[in-house]
Amino acid sequence: MYDIIIIGAGPAGLTAAIYACRASKKVLVLEATTYGGQIINTLDIDNYPVEPHISGFDFATKLYNQATEMGAEVVFEKAVKINDKGDFKEVITDEKTYSGKAVIIATGSINRKLGLENEEELVGKGVSYCATCDGAFYKNKTVAVVGGGNTALEDALYLADLAQKVYLIHRRDEFRGERETVKALEGRDNVEFALNSNVTKIIADKKVDAIEVTNNSGEAKTITVDGLFVAVGRIPENNEFKDLIKLDESGYALSGEDCTTDTAGIFVAGDGRAKSVRQLVTATSDGAIAATAAIKYLNGGYYANH
């Protein structure tokens, strides 16, 4: 029996593990893919206090090492269900069942897809959801970025340094992301905006050859591209746990400020939580808060968000 089972080894989950281990709790971290979560794809972290310019990979690796050196056990299995047994919870993975007195859900979010017919089969063949991971393959080539948030803007700027030409396609005439980044993009000769437009088709034989872009008046044109970078936001990964935690209309977990949920002994932390700022610093902060609440719960305090 573990004291705390943490689902997700991203910044929120691993920070929760550090706090729980420091309180001498027996901690299991379950992770479906690799440690680090979304931050592992960030090339350069400039907005986390103390260590500017650290790469996402280095940040995640240091955090992972810190958590495991403190005693957290990490198992790479996907949690698919939690059974609330009152005093303890069963966490069922695709391989086993684990028992813990408290659970912190820190599963984060996944990339939203455009939903185009051949999109998924072309991942790795011209379709990418991570400019910093795959951008180098498009040196001196032509790429398109879809989306209007900070990710799309920063991806377009990053790719503008590598690619010969970057199209930035956004469904409205106004960007959601920061004005400063838009300005920086406007200053680049090799960046072209396609506003009020959507990608309506990916034209591909063995790999992406071109995209069809349709504007809001219904006029379609074909643009020849080597790569399509999709940056249209993320979807929280809470669906498996929706019987035990309340979700908002977008699927984010509702919780108290102390990361408690409606179910005693179940806490949430990180990007999957309904909140206003989703940044690395708020993810680690959530991890600390959720672990502190879980520790209090284990030590006899009743913690549920009503």
Ligand code: NAP
């Ligand atoms: P986001 O802010 O949710 O933006 C998603 C963008 O994709 C929006 O512009 C949206 O259009 C568009 N979109 C959504 N669904 C679409 C669809 N089906 N087809 C076409 N376009 C679609 O997501 P994000 O850019 O990934 O950012 C997530 C969070 O991380 C934000 O809070 C962001 O500020 C933060 N972030 C911060 C930094 C930084 O501080 N350096 C860097 C990256 C991300 P509409 O605008 O029309 O809704």
